Structure formats: structure tokens, C-alpha cells
Amino acid sequence: MKGILRFTIAMLAVPFVCGTAFVIGYVTLVALTIPQLPPWAQKSVTDWMLDIPQHSESADNGSRPPSSAAGISAVRWAEYVGSESSVHGVPMKGPIQHWSTWYDKPLLGCVFHDPSYESHSGVDLPVNEGTPIYTTIAGQVVWAAENGPWGNLVVVENDGYQVWLAHLSSVEVSEGDVLEYGDLIGLSGNTGNSTGGHLHYGIKHRTEAGSFVWLDPRAYFTEDEIIPIGCSD
Ligand SMILES: [Zn+2]
Structure with missing residues (x-):
């Protein structure tokens, strides 16, 4: 009886442990990548990772020359x-x-x-x-x-x-x-x-x-x- 309980707990823990490891690994990988990006891209990737609301593509975020309405x-x-x-x-x-x-x-x-x-x-x-x-x-x-x-x-x-x-x-x-x-x-x-x-x-x-x-x-x-x-x- 004790063996079955231990086995069930272990089986339930596996996806939790794997999921946590995956998230930690993923975040670490992205975090290591940021310093290697060009300076203009670093801020928006950090914002994206920390889930900070961003401006749309057409907004002037200072990283490009002023955009003009075209057509x-x-x-x-x-x-x-x-x-x-x-x-x-x-x-x-x-x-x-x-x-x-x-x-x-x-x-x-x-x-x-x-x-x-x-x-x-x-x-x-x-x-x-x-x-x-x-x-x-x-x-x-x-x-x-x-x-x-x-x-x-x-x-x-x-x-x-x-x-x-x-x-x-x-x-x-x-x-x-x-x-x-x-x-x-x-x-x-x-x-x-x-x-x-x-x-x-x-x-x-x-x-x-x-x-x-x-x-x-x-x-x-x-x-x-x-x-x-x-x-x-
Ligand atoms: Zn022409």
C-alpha cells in the first residue's frame, strides 16, 4: 500500500518537475541571449519577457528614424x-x-x-x-x-x-x-x-x-x- 502511494506521488511530480525545469531553462536561455542582441532590440525583448505592454510597430519608440504616413x-x-x-x-x-x-x-x-x-x-x-x-x-x-x-x-x-x-x-x-x-x-x-x-x-x-x-x-x-x-x- 505504501509503495503504491509513493509511486503515485512520484508519477504526479514528474510533469511538475519537468515543467518547472523547462520554464527555468527557457527563461535562462532568453536572458543569456539578450546581451548578444543589438542595443536597439534589447529593451523590447526584455519588455516582452517581463510582459510589459509594448507599442505597436507603427509607434515611434525611438529605435527608428521618424516614420511618415505613406501613400x-x-x-x-x-x-x-x-x-x-x-x-x-x-x-x-x-x-x-x-x-x-x-x-x-x-x-x-x-x-x-x-x-x-x-x-x-x-x-x-x-x-x-x-x-x-x-x-x-x-x-x-x-x-x-x-x-x-x-x-x-x-x-x-x-x-x-x-x-x-x-x-x-x-x-x-x-x-x-x-x-x-x-x-x-x-x-x-x-x-x-x-x-x-x-x-x-x-x-x-x-x-x-x-x-x-x-x-x-x-x-x-x-x-x-x-x-x-x-x-x-
Ligand atoms: Zn515613374
Whole structure:
């Protein structure tokens, strides 16, 4: 009788002892791992282990650069109206470099509604990173930051028109700045949804109905201002 009792207690104790050993082992293993993590990750793993409530991914916990709301709808109309609101010309000045070759004028790659690129909302100007980019409209800067697929984006607005300059490597203006025609806005790059150094140049126009349309930038510069090389992708 005594033997059966002892056996039953032992059998009941086994899962308890194993469970305790597992928890101690697991916690020890995670605790030993924490010092080996990069400094920015250590705090959140410790918080997680101690079950301290954490912020969601989108919250700024100081471990990343400030995040900006992304997407086309994040760029709003500022209702800015200034003199000289006409859009014209190309947003860079020759000579420009693409790969190892210099050209006296900007190159025109993929175009607006290119058959091979149908949902395209502007034109692409292939150019090496770091080339100065200038606004093709005088007006107010309404966006000057990273913006998802656009990468680093600058948008300049005047009287219902917005000029969009995307995939920049650096932004040289700030939101709210009022620019003259041809002012430097940043340097070309390869940021966002981009597979090679180029500038995306779009012109957005607000319609009477309160909606908007993308205009074909080719209608705002002349053929002799660019060298067409076609869309390769
Ligand atoms: Zn583009």
C-alpha cells in the first residue's frame, strides 16, 4: 500500500518537475541571449519577457528614424496660390550623367501610360544618383519626406497644380517653403519602389469636381529638351 502511494506521488511530480525545469531553462536561455542582441532590440525583448505592454510597430519608440504616413493620399492640397503658377520645362539641367556616359540633356525613359507600364502616373528620367533636381513650378512645398513607394518625395503646389519629384536620395527643402521656379529641391536617387537611379516626374491637377487627374508631363516640355531612350522594363 505504501509503495503504491509513493509511486503515485512520484508519477504526479514528474510533469511538475519537468515543467518547472523547462520554464527555468527557457527563461535562462532568453536572458543569456539578450546581451548578444543589438542595443536597439534589447529593451523590447526584455519588455516582452517581463510582459510589459509594448507599442505597436507603427509607434515611434525611438529605435527608428521618424516614420511618415505613406501613400498618395497622405499628400494633401495646401490651397496655395501664388503668382507664376505655370508648369514648364524639365526638372534637371544638362549635362547629366547616366551610368558612365554624360548627356547634354536629360534622358526620357518610361513615359506616362507607357504600353509596358500602363498605370504609370508620370515620366521617368534615368539619371545617376546625386544629380540636382529643380522644381518646374513656383509654389509651396506640401511634402518633403519619405513616402512609401515614392521613396524620398518632394511635392510643390501652386493654384491647383502639384509637381511630384520622387525616388530622391536627398531632400533639400522643407514642407511650407515657398519656392521660385527652378529652385533646387533635392538630389536624384533610387529610393522607394525604384530599381535604378532615376527621377519620377509627375504633374497632378485638381479638377472642378474636387477630384484630381495626373497630366502627361510631356505636354509641359518640348522634344528638344530631352533625349528619348524608351522604357526598358
Ligand atoms: Zn515613374
